[in-house]
Amino acid sequence: MLSKSQIGFIKSLHQKKYRKEHGIFIIEGIKSIIEFIPSDYQIHSVYFQPQYQSLLPELPANIKLFEVTSAELEKISTLQAPQGILALVNIPETTTIDRTVLRNNFSLVLDGIQDPGNLGTIIRTADWFGFKHVICSSNTVEVYNPKTVQATMGSLCRVNVSYQDLAGLLTDISMPVFGAMLNGSSLYETQWGTEGLVILGNEGQGVSPEIVNLIDRPVTIPRVGQAESLNVAVSAAIFCADISRNLNK
Amino acid sequence: MLSKSQIGFIKSLHQKKYRKEHGIFIIEGIKSIIEFIPSDYQIHSVYFQPQYQSLLPELPANIKLFEVTSAELEKISTLQAPQGILALVNIPETTTIDRTVLRNNFSLVLDGIQDPGNLGTIIRTADWFGFKHVICSSNTVEVYNPKTVQATMGSLCRVNVSYQDLAGLLTDISMPVFGAMLNGSSLYETQWGTEGLVILGNEGQGVSPEIVNLIDRPVTIPRVGQAESLNVAVSAAIFCADISRNLNK
Numbered sequence: 001m002l003s004k005s006q007i008g009f010i011k012s013l014h015q016k017k018y019r020k021e022h023g024i025f026i027i028e029g030i031k032s033i034i035e036f037i038p039s040d041y042q043i044h045s046v047y048f049q050p051q052y053q054s055l056l057p058e059l060p061a062n063i064k065l066f067e068v069t070s071a072e073l074e075k076i077s078t079l080q081a082p083q084g085i086l087a088l089v090n091i092p093e094t095t096t097i098d099r100t101v102l103r104n105n106f107s108l109v110l111d112g113i114q115d116p117g118n119l120g121t122i123i124r125t126a127d128w129f130g131f132k133h134v135i136c137s138s139n140t141v142e143v144y145n146p147k148t149v150q151a152t153m154g155s156l157c158r159v160n161v162s163y164q165d166l167a168g169l170l171t172d173i174s175m176p177v178f179g180a181m182l183n184g185s186s187l188y189e190t191q192w193g194t195e196g197l198v199i200l201g202n203e204g205q206g207v208s209p210e211i212v213n214l215i216d217r218p219v220t221i222p223r224v225g226q227a228e229s230l231n232v233a234v235s236a237a238i239f240c241a242d243i244s245r246n247l248n249k
Numbered sequence: 250m251l252s253k254s255q256i257g258f259i260k261s262l263h264q265k266k267y268r269k270e271h272g273i274f275i276i277e278g279i280k281s282i283i284e285f286i287p288s289d290y291q292i293h294s295v296y297f298q299p300q301y302q303s304l305l306p307e308l309p310a311n312i313k314l315f316e317v318t319s320a321e322l323e324k325i326s327t328l329q330a331p332q333g334i335l336a337l338v339n340i341p342e343t344t345t346i347d348r349t350v351l352r353n354n355f356s357l358v359l360d361g362i363q364d365p366g367n368l369g370t371i372i373r374t375a376d377w378f379g380f381k382h383v384i385c386s387s388n389t390v391e392v393y394n395p396k397t398v399q400a401t402m403g404s405l406c407r408v409n410v411s412y413q414d415l416a417g418l419l420t421d422i423s424m425p426v427f428g429a430m431l432n433g434s435s436l437y438e439t440q441w442g443t444e445g446l447v448i449l450g451n452e453g454q455g456v457s458p459e460i461v462n463l464i465d466r467p468v469t470i471p472r473v474g475q476a477e478s479l480n481v482a483v484s485a486a487i488f489c490a491d492i493s494r495n496l497n498k
Contacts, residue, residue: 117366121480121482121483124476124479124480124483125476125479125480125483126474127474127475127476128470128472128473128474128476128478128479129472129473129474130473130474131474151480153476153477153478154476154477155475155476158474158475158476187490188494188498221377221490222493222494222497223377223378224377224378224379224493224496224497225375225376225377225378225379225380225407226376226404226407227373227374227376227377227402227403227404227407228280228402228403229377229402230373230374230377230486231370231373231374231400231482231486233370233480233482233483234370234373234374234482234483234486237479237480237483237486237487238486238487238490241436241470241487241490241491242490244471244473245437245471247473248471248473249437
């Protein structure tokens, strides 16, 4: 049984302010937890309904385990339909991406993405296509938002997500900087080469003016119909698929 | 000023049961409303804060207009941040797709999509790539769900969305039936030809067993990394982009 203070603590982690203060975020569902256990993330504690205990692999002794009732899980879960098991995970220390790890790879650079689901979906897509890094502007939504974590479907533990000053990163970088724009050259004719960054902008405003100037190669997904724009997670995926097709042909 | 009964009526339309009963759904935001006015949809009434009146084009006399306060709009809006204007739209009569309109085109077929945002994003993507029809299984989420309508970003008024028995549609259809599957041939090597249906399955379960048997050509988006699957709206978009590239090269 959980104490009132435990419940209050976990509920506080639904909010960004307290995630930041305590350096802890929430993951939910047995699949996700099984993927996080062997990853570089440190699990802090696990809260499970009895029927999930047998599904858990052996855990290091420092991870605290708590059996909970379904009523308790409902209180601490961020989901409308809790998935029987929830874990707290330590937020890793912030790292700045060393530009050298980006060489000979493609990485996604997110400029002001606001929707947590979009960010999570982009991380999941990056993982599918083997992109190791997603670099976010400091005004991009927080990756430990429960909706983002959920939308990554476990991919968060395999994709390196960092936040940094994009202008600083992009200035004088010695690799191609592609950008998803409405007025670029056709995606289908893009010569991707073997490395690069792909900038994706905010849902409403697109890439910010400061960053637009640092894009070498604006690229557009050719439009046939009449929609004004594509969802940003959709655009990211179409870019990833095209780059992946090119790298693996 | 709105009466209590008007407010109650519009709030009832947040629920599927009452949308169905009254044959009316809600759209929000000036952009969306401007796109719906000249479409085949019939606008029932418009509720606007004073500053939005000048943005409205001239409307047929049978459309009722109501000036509302921001407090009233908050009550009737389905959004956390209402956009200053909202309209009620008549749900068109259900039509079954005549197979002949599908000839010489590509259309998306959705088998049990559950997330309203995914459905809306798929409709928006279909519109971008000029796909005219999205055909949904009867257990797919309702297209007039406010989250779906919002995610279409106005594309709902340009894409024909119908619900029908998929097995009936697909049996003996004289065009290729492609399906997004985890164990098909590579997307990048697909010979699309000039017409076809593309089946996309449920978020968790994929394409239902009944429908899998009706797919001629299972197609897979090649995976490089480790994510177990892609978001269904992302998969749909990657398929649409590949088909569009092929049709327009």
